[in-house]
Amino acid sequence: MKTEDEVKYVEIVYRGIFQKRLAKYIAEGIVYTAREMGKPALSFGRYGDSPERNGVPAKYYVGIGNGIGEEDLIGYSTRVEPDLVDVIVVLDDTLLKGVESWAWQGVQPINLKLKANGTMIVTSTKRMDELVKMVPKKDFEWTFGVIKTEPSFSGLWAFKDDLTMEKVWGAIAKLRPDIIDIDHLVKYVSKKQSSDKRISAVKEAFSSVDYRTIRKGEGIDFIYNPPRLLTWQEMLEGTVVPAVPRGKRNEQFKRGTTKFERPTVDFDTCIKCKLCWIYCPDECFDETPDGYYDIAYDYCVGCGICAEVCPVKDCIVMVDESMFTDYRRPYEMWKENKVKYKEWLKEVRNARKERVYVPGLGR
Amino acid sequence: MTETRKIIEREVLMNGTQAVANAAMYADVDVVAAYPIRPYTEVMDTISKLIADGELDAEFIVAEGEHGQFETVKHASLVGARTLVGSSGVGWLYAMEAIVVTATDRAPVVAIIGNRALDDPGAYGVEHNDAMMVRDVGWLLAWVDTAQEAFDTTLIAYRVGEDPRVLVPVGISMDGGFLTHSEQIVRLPPKELVKDFLPPYNRGKYLVHPDNPITVAPQVNEDWVMEIRRQHDEAVERARGVIVEAYESFKKVFGRYPGSTSEIEMPENPFVEPFMIDDAEIVLIGMGTVSKPMKVAIKKMRNQGYKVGMLRIRWFRPFPTQDVIKYLSQAKVVCVIDRDYSIGSPNRGGVIYHEIRSSLYDLDQRPKVLNFIGGLGGREITIQDVEKIIKIGYEHRDTPITKPVYWVGVRGDPW
Numbered sequence: 167m168k169t170e171d172e173v174k175y176v177e178i179v180y181r182g183i184f185q186k187r188l189a190k191y192i193a194e195g196i197v198y199t200a201r202e203m204g205k206p207a208l209s210f211g212r213y214g215d216s217p218e219r220n221g222v223p224a225k226y227y228v229g230i231g232n233g234i235g236e237e238d239l240i241g242y243s244t245r246v247e248p249d250l251v252d253v254i255v256v257l258d259d260t261l262l263k264g265v266e267s268w269a270w271q272g273v274q275p276i277n278l279k280l281k282a283n284g285t286m287i288v289t290s291t292k293r294m295d296e297l298v299k300m301v302p303k304k305d306f307e308w309t310f311g312v313i314k315t316e317p318s319f320s321g322l323w324a325f326k327d328d329l330t331m332e333k334v335w336g337a338i339a340k341l342r343p344d345i346i347d348i349d350h351l352v353k354y355v356s357k358k359q360s361s362d363k364r365i366s367a368v369k370e371a372f373s374s375v376d377y378r379t380i381r382k383g384e385g386i387d388f389i390y391n392p393p394r395l396l397t398w399q400e401m402l403e404g405t406v407v408p409a410v411p412r413g414k415r416n417e418q419f420k421r422g423t424t425k426f427e428r429p430t431v432d433f434d435t436c437i438k439c440k441l442c443w444i445y446c447p448d449e450c451f452d453e454t455p456d457g458y459y460d461i462a463y464d465y466c467v468g469c470g471i472c473a474e475v476c477p478v479k480d481c482i483v484m485v486d487e488s489m490f491t492d493y494r495r496p497y498e499m500w501k502e503n504k505v506k507y508k509e510w511l512k513e514v515r516n517a518r519k520e521r522v523y524v525p526g527l528g529r
Numbered sequence: 530m531t532e533t534r535k536i537i538e539r540e541v542l543m544n545g546t547q548a549v550a551n552a553a554m555y556a557d558v559d560v561v562a563a564y565p566i567r568p569y570t571e572v573m574d575t576i577s578k579l580i581a582d583g584e585l586d587a588e589f590i591v592a593e594g595e596h597g598q599f600e601t602v603k604h605a606s607l608v609g610a611r612t613l614v615g616s617s618g619v620g621w622l623y624a625m626e627a628i629v630v631t632a633t634d635r636a637p638v639v640a641i642i643g644n645r646a647l648d649d650p651g652a653y654g655v656e657h658n659d660a661m662m663v664r665d666v667g668w669l670l671a672w673v674d675t676a677q678e679a680f681d682t683t684l685i686a687y688r689v690g691e692d693p694r695v696l697v698p699v700g701i702s703m704d705g706g707f708l709t710h711s712e713q714i715v716r717l718p719p720k721e722l723v724k725d726f727l728p729p730y731n732r733g734k735y736l737v738h739p740d741n742p743i744t745v746a747p748q749v750n751e752d753w754v755m756e757i758r759r760q761h762d763e764a765v766e767r768a769r770g771v772i773v774e775a776y777e778s779f780k781k782v783f784g785r786y787p788g789s790t791s792e793i794e795m796p797e798n799p800f801v802e803p804f805m806i807d808d809a810e811i812v813l814i815g816m817g818t819v820s821k822p823m824k825v826a827i828k829k830m831r832n833q834g835y836k837v838g839m840l841r842i843r844w845f846r847p848f849p850t851q852d853v854i855k856y857l858s859q860a861k862v863v864c865v866i867d868r869d870y871s872i873g874s875p876n877r878g879g880v881i882y883h884e885i886r887s888s889l890y891d892l893d894q895r896p897k898v899l900n901f902i903g904g905l906g907g908r909e910i911t912i913q914d915v916e917k918i919i920k921i922g923y924e925h926r927d928t929p930i931t932k933p934v935y936w937v938g939v940r941g942d943p944w
């Protein structure tokens with residue numbers, strides 16, 4: 167038997183810190199339910215950047231033994247991350263644009279590790295057809311599931327008990343009964359905390375999860391080139407790397423997938439004071455020839471500091487990341503058609519914010 | 530073999546840090562000093578939650594840094610409090626002055642070391658050099674490889690460290706990430722049984738108290754130091770017997786051998802875990818979670834006819850010299866996997882490698898010893914890596930060693 171048949175893995179992709187507890191609890195429920203089904207199971211949390219930092223994409227894994235014992239399961243799972251996973255759960259639809267959870271590995275497609283015929287499930291209020299436009303293509307068939315719900319964001323360290331956990335479990339039971347089945351799941355949930363609303367959330371998700379097969383080659387092109395890391399002979403000594411040349415940025419460590427909101431700029435009202443340029447901790451602003459400040463969105467972590475410091479009311483406004491499908495720069499769009507830009511700005515700024523309110527994030 | 534009782538245990542999913550915190554709650558610790566650093570941090574997170582939930586009544590002191598953190602428990606321990614403390618990587622090193630004196634003053638503090646690299650930015654993955662920094666200064670040191678063993682060993686640490694024959698601090702190491710951040714099913718015994726295993730902490734004549742006027746650590750100059758060290762060395766040696774007693778008593782009270790789960794049987798030896806070792810020509814040595822991929826690889830290679838086994842070191846101080854001799858003297862090649870390094874050392878090998886070679890030196894017939902340095906800074910040592918190690922060991926059964934030390938999976942060297 168090949169390793170990948172002996173253990174089935176579920177990968178839960180979440181945003182630190184807001185969803186850290188949620189991811190852990192989802193993993194825990196899968197472990198206990200799988201064990202109810204008589205299979206050994208365990209879970210592990212992994213991350214590159216700290217999941218205590220706002221918005222950082224991080225991962226939780228569940229490993230379930232398939233005909234092997236507990237100890238072998240631990241042996242296979244003493245890893246940074248599994249090579250391939252059977253199910254991917256995405257707890258925020260903006261993560262579909264890719265994640266950069268490991269420093270120096272670059273921005274990876276969300277379904278990088280999906281096994282052939284695997285399943286990816288996302289929580290979103292968007293329609294299936296809108297979401298399909300965001301997923302990278304694979305050279306095999308797979309199943310895409312959508313749980314219609316707002317992405318569950320809690321505040322710092324807290325856990326928002328909004329039944330997302332139960333919904334995710336129910337959706338997995340529907341699409342992947344080989345991982346956890348509905349009978350054992352209901353049994354586990356009733357045992358854990360006998361409450362009708364929890365059990366009905368499970369059942370509701372089980373019967374209502376929207377899903378469809380994604381054909382081989384369907385989806386967007388997402389070119390991921392894993393970096394070639396240097397050998398010990400090639401590296402500079404003493405933990406030294408060459409500085410990024412002036413005017414350039416580090417191609418391998420962008421951090422833009424950390425954001426769930428991005429700053430939008432109204433260039434018509436900008437007074438060219440430069441404060442955004444000075445204060446942005448990630449140096450995302452570029453001065454344009456006519457003295458405005460353009461944003462490199464793929465490097466922006468969405469911290470909101472620029473919106474806080476900008477002295478002009480409504481000049482920089484943070485907007486929900488789900489409003490955007492790409493990292494196109496704002497200045498270019500504004501230059502192209504200022505009237506259209508203004509209309510577009512109004513539209514995206516009026517859109518509802520789906521994610522948690524955190525003080526100091528520029529709103 | 531001691532007789533076992535039938536005991537109903539609760540099975541709960543928890544990671545290594547949560548297991549330790551729960552064991553400290555079972556041990557009813559009095560003082561916990563905390564300062565955050567990954568990957569140990571969840572120990573203090575869990576303790577503070579247990580206190581907030583009313584499950585543990587203890588002083589929870591958040592220090593201003595690791596030095597103050599370890600000073601706090603040292604003093605608390607000397608006035609009779611059962612204490613829990615812990616850190617990782619350079620946090621542990623920042624407290625080193627207090628840590629060393631904790632041992633000299635014979636305060637049986639229990640410290641959890643979530644092993645972490647020293648301290649390349651952002652590398653919070655496992656490496657054993659942090660804990661190794663105290664290997665020479667009179668701490669007892671254990672390495673655990675499952676959450677269950679973390680729980681059980683924490684209870685044992687209090688019993689051994691606080692024993693009047695010992696009175697020495699105990700450090701329990703667990704691999705950052707692979708154990709601190711990995712949840713497994715842990716068997717929790719009924720809490721009321723703990724009193725049968727763990728007596729109250731009683732320093733006797735060494736208690737700092739108004740009714741027992743003593744001074745700890747007066748000026749000693751050159752006049753006393755040799756004697757202090759000699760006593761300390763003797764106490765750590767006495768700990769051997771106390772450790773054996775503790776494991777036997779644990780089994781009697783809780784009905785299973787420390788480290789055993791419902792699915793993993795732990796051989797009855799506190800100091801080492803032998804695995805498929807009886808007829809093994811090649812024996813792998815390791816500490817911590819590397820044992821798990823090692824076991825999978827050993828089983829696979831056994832199926833292909835390789836006579837290979839494993840010896841996992843559970844207690845590193847006191848070092849299990851006699852067990853090492855007993856289990857290794859019949860082997861042809863010993864492959865030591867070090868998740869640590871000792872730069873500039875003999876043969877440029879790792880720390881455990883040197884300890885093993887030294888333990889075997891006096892034998893008339895001794896196995897060859899190869900060293901594999903790997904898994905540093907949290908890098909994986911995979912099942913495939915271990916298979917490769919076994920093959921290299923096999924090749925050396927009848928050929929002399931020309932290259933004693935290999936680096937596992939370092940970019941730029943052949944592997």
Ligand code: SF4
Pocket residue numbers: 428429445446447448449450451461465466467468469470471472473
């Ligand atoms: S939100 Fe503003 S300040 Fe923060 S990283 Fe993005 S551009 Fe920079």
Ligand code: SF4
Pocket residue numbers: 431435436437438439440441442443459475476477478481482
């Ligand atoms: S802070 Fe606001 S007003 Fe000042 S330059 Fe930046 S966008 Fe313009």
